[in-house]
Amino acid sequence: MRVFTRGIDRDVPRVNLVKSTEQKDSFNSGCFTIANAVALCYGESPEKIILDSSALRSHLKKCLDHNNLSLFPTIDGERKHQTLERFEKKSVLLL
DSSP states (O other): OEEEETTEEEEOOOOOOOOOOOOOSSSOHHHHHHHHHHHHHTTOOGGGOOBOGGGHHHHHHHHHHTTOOBOOOBSSOOOOOOBOOOOOGGGOOOO
């Protein structure tokens, strides 16, 4: 895809929008965002998993406490337990 901005031709990456687990509350959006981002890092498609919304906050806290991001719990529970390489807490920004 090409985008023309003020006479400058730039390449823009293609973005595909997919459905993911629906957030039923108004306060866990950050947790859902991080859970979906972690799933993508592991090569999983957020549209093919159903996140366990009751466990998101506690799982995120555990990840931050242990300085280690792992896949978030799903409803089916049929996922391998994997972890990302250690990260520095100062590089994590929660919006």
